[in-house]
Amino acid sequence: MRTGKAWRIALVGNPNSGKTTLFNAITGAHHKVGNYAGVTVDIRQGRTEINGQPVVIYDLPGIYSLTAYSQDEIIARDFIIDERPDAIINVVDATNIERNLYLCLQLQELGIPLVVALNVCDQAENMGIVIDTGLLSQLLKVPVQPTAANRKRGVKELLAHLPAVVGQWGQVRAPVYYGGEIEAEITRIARLLSEKTDLAGRIPLRWLAVKLLEKDSDAAAKLRRYPGAGGIFPEVGRHIRHIEAHFGNYAEIIISEQRYAAVHGIVREAVRQPAGTGRPTLTQRIDSVLLHRFWGLPIFLVALWAVFQITFGLGRYPVAWLDRLFAGLGNWLVASMSPGIWQSLLVDGVIGGVGSVLSFVPLIVLLFLLISLLEDSGYMSRAAFIMDRFLHAFGLHGQSFLPMIIGFGCSVPAVMATRTLRSRKDRILSKLSLTFISCGAKLPVYTLLAAAFFPDRAGNVVMSVYLIGVAMALLSSIVLKKFVFKGLSTPFVMELPPYRRPTAKGIAWHVWDKTCHYFRKAATVILAASILVWLLTTFPVSEPTAEQIAGLHRQFAAEHPEATEADWQSCLAGYRQEQALANSAAGRLGQALAPVFAPLGFNWKIGVAAITGVSAKEVIVSTLGVLYRAGDNGDTEGGLVAVLRSDPEFTPVTAYGLMLYTLLSFPCLATLSAIRAEIGGGWLLFSMGYNLGLAWLVCWLSYQLGSAWF
Amino acid sequence: MRLADLATGDRFRVKKVTIGREIGKRIVEMGFVNGREGQVVRRALLGDPIAVQILNYCVSLRLAEARGIEVEKIDGDADR
Numbered sequence: 073m074r075t076g077k078a079w080r081i082a083l084v085g086n087p088n089s090g091k092t093t094l095f096n097a098i099t100g101a102h103h104k105v106g107n108y109a110g111v112t113v114d115i116r117q118g119r120t121e122i123n124g125q126p127v128v129i130y131d132l133p134g135i136y137s138l139t140a141y142s143q144d145e146i147i148a149r150d151f152i153i154d155e156r157p158d159a160i161i162n163v164v165d166a167t168n169i170e171r172n173l174y175l176c177l178q179l180q181e182l183g184i185p186l187v188v189a190l191n192v193c194d195q196a197e198n199m200g201i202v203i204d205t206g207l208l209s210q211l212l213k214v215p216v217q218p219t220a221a222n223r224k225r226g227v228k229e230l231l232a233h234l235p236a237v238v239g240q241w242g243q244v245r246a247p248v249y250y251g252g253e254i255e256a257e258i259t260r261i262a263r264l265l266s267e268k269t270d271l272a273g274r275i276p277l278r279w280l281a282v283k284l285l286e287k288d289s290d291a292a293a294k295l296r297r298y299p300g301a302g303g304i305f306p307e308v309g310r311h312i313r314h315i316e317a318h319f320g321n322y323a324e325i326i327i328s329e330q331r332y333a334a335v336h337g338i339v340r341e342a343v344r345q346p347a348g349t350g351r352p353t354l355t356q357r358i359d360s361v362l363l364h365r366f367w368g369l370p371i372f373l374v375a376l377w378a379v380f381q382i383t384f385g386l387g388r389y390p391v392a393w394l395d396r397l398f399a400g401l402g403n404w405l406v407a408s409m410s411p412g413i414w415q416s417l418l419v420d421g422v423i424g425g426v427g428s429v430l431s432f433v434p435l436i437v438l439l440f441l442l443i444s445l446l447e448d449s450g451y452m453s454r455a456a457f458i459m460d461r462f463l464h465a466f467g468l469h470g471q472s473f474l475p476m477i478i479g480f481g482c483s484v485p486a487v488m489a490t491r492t493l494r495s496r497k498d499r500i501l502s503k504l505s506l507t508f509i510s511c512g513a514k515l516p517v518y519t520l521l522a523a524a525f526f527p528d529r530a531g532n533v534v535m536s537v538y539l540i541g542v543a544m545a546l547l548s549s550i551v552l553k554k555f556v557f558k559g560l561s562t563p564f565v566m567e568l569p570p571y572r573r574p575t576a577k578g579i580a581w582h583v584w585d586k587t588c589h590y591f592r593k594a595a596t597v598i599l600a601a602s603i604l605v606w607l608l609t610t611f612p613v614s615e616p617t618a619e620q621i622a623g624l625h626r627q628f629a630a631e632h633p634e635a636t637e638a639d640w641q642s643c644l645a646g647y648r649q650e651q652a653l654a655n656s657a658a659g660r661l662g663q664a665l666a667p668v669f670a671p672l673g674f675n676w677k678i679g680v681a682a683i684t685g686v687s688a689k690e691v692i693v694s695t696l697g698v699l700y701r702a703g704d705n706g707d708t709e710g711g712l713v714a715v716l717r718s719d720p721e722f723t724p725v726t727a728y729g730l731m732l733y734t735l736l737s738f739p740c741l742a743t744l745s746a747i748r749a750e751i752g753g754g755w756l757l758f759s760m761g762y763n764l765g766l767a768w769l770v771c772w773l774s775y776q777l778g779s780a781w782f
Numbered sequence: 783m784r785l786a787d788l789a790t791g792d793r794f795r796v797k798k799v800t801i802g803r804e805i806g807k808r809i810v811e812m813g814f815v816n817g818r819e820g821q822v823v824r825r826a827l828l829g830d831p832i833a834v835q836i837l838n839y840c841v842s843l844r845l846a847e848a849r850g851i852e853v854e855k856i857d858g859d860a861d862r
Contacts, residue, residue: 137811141804168839171813286807322802328810336815345838355840359824359833369827457842461828464844563805563847564831565812568840 078119078126079238080155084148084179085163086172087134088450088569090191092116094163094221095131096577098231115151122231130157136171138178140290142495149290152184153275158238159185161230166196166203166218167570169343173335176212183244183276185237186214189230193218200346208342213245222575244276248334250327253318257311258282264307268300284308285315286324355450355570363454363568372458375446376477383439384481384512390434398427413610421606426599430591437587439478439485444582448574453566460564466546467553469493470564472502476545479509483743486511487750488586497557500751501549504759507739507747508545510538513689517734520693524713525727537731544736548766601741605687607657614655616648649698658683672733672768673726673775675719682733688740692730725778729771736767783855785822785834786848793821794853801850813837814851 099118133144209216215233219226261281283291460470479486522530662680820836
């Protein structure tokens with residue numbers, strides 16, 4: 073037993089076993105989130121004390137088994153093996169003890185010191201399940217403590233068991249007996265492992281041998297890194313074939329069945345389960361409504377509609393307040409600072425960029441409040457059950473539906489909502505797809521262009537863009553599935569957990585966690601990116617020459633004989649803005665890229681707008697406003713509509729192309745940084761290239777077809 | 783007979799999981815073990831996926847996965 077240093081204790085258990093509730097009951101309010109090994113699944117960390125001994129508790133992701141089946145399982149397994157916590161608290165759901173003990177036996181095989189928390193034992197009692205805790209503890213050969221985490225019952229007693237087991241690694245107290253044939257193979261492989269590698273001190277070799285026989289891809293990949301390990305694989309292959317020939321089924325299945333047989337033996341002795349009472353449980357009764365074969369879908373759609381309405385309907389007001397607050401802050405800076413570069417940096421760069429991103433915070437809070445309610449109550453997996461068949465046709469998982477719908481409002485929370493998906497590949501796939509969904513910020517671009525070029529059919533034209541977005545999202549997931557995520561089919565073996573009343577603390581934690589993430593991003597990536605975009609659109613600074621101004625004045629005076637001095641000044645101001653943007657790095661980039669945009673029918677002004685639109689899609693409108701000098705007020709839409717229409721290069725076909733480009737090209741900075749945070753820079757680049765390539769292709773097609781047609 | 787062939791409400795006893803790899807293993811791990819009894823409780827709108835009560839909890843599977851589970855149908859609505 074170590075003293076002085078804090079003990080590191082990991083909480084491990086099935087999803088929905090009440091693990092997080094137990095974590096909250098143990099640690100109170102003292103926790104934070106840590107990221108491990110570059111993966112974005114969070115491991116929460118909390119502190120407590122046992123008789124003055126400081127203890128750090130780690131809340132590992134909920135898992136059913138220690139296979140390499142899901143990202144969560146690999147994370148939990150790697151944490152246990154690499155971080156070697158001093159002990160594990162295995163949370164076992166007493167109402168479903170058999171499936172939960174399956175994981176318990178696997179943990180034991182790892183030789184890790186372990187205490188079992190027999191959780192939700194109050195509910196088990198109500199269901200008439202009688203568990204002989206003493207006998208269970210004897211059979212498992214580890215301490216077993218009944219707990220009811222939601223009422224904080226048994227928590228102190230649970231912690232009191234820890235000092236006796238802490239640090240006792242390496243003792244497999246209750247090994248699973250796999251039967252003579254398999255045991256002989258396990259022994260042989262373990263001997264090979266001890267001869268050919270130096271893993272003996274770090275991992276129980278028997279465990280590794282079992283994993284190899286189970287064809288565990290992750291264990292095999294890690295073993296392959298050992299120079300001497302090469303010769304082991306053919307041996308393992310031979311043993312697997314031997315087992316499979318002997319039992320007439322796959323080795324991985326036989327081993328899992330043997331483990332279950334061991335669990336069954338223990339449960340038969342220590343647990344008395346009542347025969348069915350004939351009365352459906354509350355969960356079954358709720359499901360007969362919410363999962364009704366015909367009503368289930370409409371109910372789900374109404375729930376979805378409510379989430380959307382509450383988030384974007386109710387969230388509109390605080391977003392407007394924040395917008396006004398940042399605008400006020402900008403005005404105050406304009407009034408109190410001397411005009412110049414620094415003022416422009418703070419007002420246009422920092423406040424314009426970060427402010428517009430921070431004003432989304434109310435949406436994030438509301439949305440995650442609602443999602444957490446759906447998730448913690450148990451409805452989210454029902455939603456996946458209802459939608460799976462439809463989405464599976466496009467290679468998406470049932471749970472991808474909600475993020476896509478949220479994407480119509482704003483892509484940032486949508487990207488974050490894909491976290492509910494279990495598999496990383498599914499998460500990446502749905503993120504890549506949902507960038508094609510038309511978010512709220514793209515709408516101003518559509519309305520401007522539709523009003524200018526399709527005044528009689530504006531509604532239909534905008535609608536068609538939305539539909540193309542949905543079609544592209546679905547088609548692209550089929551394509552990505554076929555060529556990028558080849559052979560991937562995430563099975564849909566998913567628990568429909570009992571409905572539970574969400575706790576205020578759990579919900580508050582989810583919302584707080586997501587909001588903090590978002591804040592951190594706004595303060596770092598988005599700040600930096602906003603400043604970069606500002607730099608590109610501001611530098612190099614240029615002033616029109618006296619000659620240019622004189623020329624413009626002559627032209628202006630000829631065109632507007634009755635114009636006043638004020639009219640001339642506003643014309644001049646617009647000209648200055650236009651020249652400044654045209655000569656800035658972004659402007660020059662737009663002009664340099666003109667050959668790239670030309671096949672799409674975009675002149676250099678549209679090209680610049682397409683580039684500045686990266687900071688936020690609405691910026692496309694204001695950039696066009698500046699470049700087309702839509703009167704003294706660069707973004708007066710009425711003025712802009714008229715000017716755009718008078719440009720002979722800007723035809724309805726071009727306008728539709730720009731709408732498509734806005735729709736399909738990669739999303740705004742805020743979304744890009746959310747994607748990067750979730751799936752990393754490599755996938756971000758892939759996603760950007762993919763979006764850009766597809767956008768160009770579709771716009772080109774649309775322009776060529778459109779020009780030929782009209 | 784396969785789990786996918788059963789009608790809603792049918793009770794069954796698992797004989798054997800006939801698909802291998804991670805999927806088959808996961809199915810076993812979720813409780814589809816030789817001799818265990820369960821019941822098909824509901825199906826989604828288009829008949830796929832299905833929800834199955836087994837080991838005192840409820841799990842959903844796609845028909846493609848349910849085709850990999852060999853079962854025998856048993857009578858008795860003992861607990862209905």
